[in-house]
Amino acid sequence: MTDRLTIRRPDDWHVHLRDGAMLTAVAQHTARQFARAIVMPNLTPPVTDLAAAAAYRERIMAALGEGADFTPLMTCYLTDGADAGMIAEGYAAGLFAACKLYPAHATTNSAHGVTDIRRLTTVLETLQRIGMPLLIHGEVTDRSIDIFDREAVFVERVLTPLTRDYPALKIVLEHITTAEAAAFVAEAAHPIAATITPQHLLINRNAIFDGGLRPHAYCLPVAKRESHRLAVRRAAVSGSPRFFLGTDSAPHVVGAKESGCGCAGIFNAPYALEAYLRVFDEEGALDRFEGFAAEHGARFYGLPLNGGTVTLVRAPVTVPDRIGTGETAVVPFMAGETIGWRLDV
Ligand code: DOR
Ligand code: ZN
Numbered sequence: 001m002t003d004r005l006t007i008r009r010p011d012d013w014h015v016h017l018r019d020g021a022m023l024t025a026v027a028q029h030t031a032r033q034f035a036r037a038i039v040m041p042n043l044t045p046p047v048t049d050l051a052a053a054a055a056y057r058e059r060i061m062a063a064l065g066e067g068a069d070f071t072p073l074m075t076c077y078l079t080d081g082a083d084a085g086m087i088a089e090g091y092a093a094g095l096f097a098a099c100k101l102y103p104a105h106a107t108t109n110s111a112h113g114v115t116d117i118r119r120l121t122t123v124l125e126t127l128q129r130i131g132m133p134l135l136i137h138g139e140v141t142d143r144s145i146d147i148f149d150r151e152a153v154f155v156e157r158v159l160t161p162l163t164r165d166y167p168a169l170k171i172v173l174e175h176i177t178t179a180e181a182a183a184f185v186a187e188a189a190h191p192i193a194a195t196i197t198p199q200h201l202l203i204n205r206n207a208i209f210d211g212g213l214r215p216h217a218y219c220l221p222v223a224k225r226e227s228h229r230l231a232v233r234r235a236a237v238s239g240s241p242r243f244f245l246g247t248d249s250a251p252h253v254v255g256a257k258e259s260g261c262g263c264a265g266i267f268n269a270p271y272a273l274e275a276y277l278r279v280f281d282e283e284g285a286l287d288r289f290e291g292f293a294a295e296h297g298a299r300f301y302g303l304p305l306n307g308g309t310v311t312l313v314r315a316p317v318t319v320p321d322r323i324g325t326g327e328t329a330v331v332p333f334m335a336g337e338t339i340g341w342r343l344d345v
Helices: 020-033 050-064 084-092 117-130 147-165 179-187 198-202 205-209 226-237 269-282 286-301
Strands: 004-008 011-015 036-039 071-077 096-101 134-136 171-173 192-196 243-245 309-318 338-343
Touching: 004 286, 011 020, 011 243, 011 269, 011 286, 020 050, 020 269, 036 050, 050 071, 050 084, 084 096, 084 117, 096 117, 117 147, 147 171, 147 179, 171 179, 179 192, 179 226, 179 243, 192 226, 192 286, 198 226, 198 269, 226 269, 226 286, 243 286, 269 286, 269 309, 269 338
Parallel strands: 011 036, 036 071, 071 096, 096 134, 134 171, 171 192, 192 243
Antiparallel strands: 004 309, 309 338
8 A cells, every 4th residue: 555655746726815814824725735826816806907916926925925935826807898918918928827717696706707708709819829728617607507507507508619619729627516527628629628626526415415504515616416526536537637636725714604695615725635635545546646736737737847746645634623713714624524644744
């Protein structure tokens, strides 16, 4: 049995680092494990221009303190009025790594998102031309569509025509949760990839209703039935370069989760690598972990692989019930559970 695994330093291709006190509280958890992270732009107000992205990047580095060995990769939040020229300038300058498409009202802070993808023609043509990735929250917002079907319907109604209309557009379908999304990404004759979160590998939708309503198991896209979890697992451990690590760590203060209208988001940053590794271990795929965590994403984005390594050791680690206090008190993913791996730092 392998009891120690050393891999190239990994990256997190999807994280919410928040702002203010929460940023200061959570950023260190991501920087402790990952060399780089794609930082989501859904702040209030959202990060829609160069000045906002540059200022946010500064705040992230300030939160980490002097000498932090971590690179935040900034993203531009797309609105109906997104300016293709500004986006191209930000990409050329190395400020923006990608654009994020939230369908309006699909999730947390998406009110300024895109109401109709057809409004983005110029932006999409530009992204395709310059090779800049489009990151997609892939759920339709049509209220007549069941919440558990919104991703599969998005694949059919939006993603399929999008890949047809923009055959060279680099797309990352974020946080996939369904067999339909996994199959589409695996098989498309298109430059498309997907991120996969730890929660969608480890829980199915029963977790949200396990003996009572469980707000800490609620995120968007919402966890699906078991057959989908298994399909997403197979994709993650398949070795396909189209699937890679993106935690979607999304902290909300405990009171905003444990509420009459609890926010969507699971805070998994503190034990993310351990949680993923548990899955690869259970699937007998430890040899595929490095590709998923440290190689596939960078190659898809066209970025260099990281130098350096991290080591994980087989050892029981119990996730605390709560991390932080006051306005930064958050319940982490797998709170109170014991994971069989520990990051050795
Ligand atoms: O659960 C989620 N939380 N899904 C998202 O898409 C956004 C995120 C957040 O920002 O809280
Ligand atoms: Zn997210």
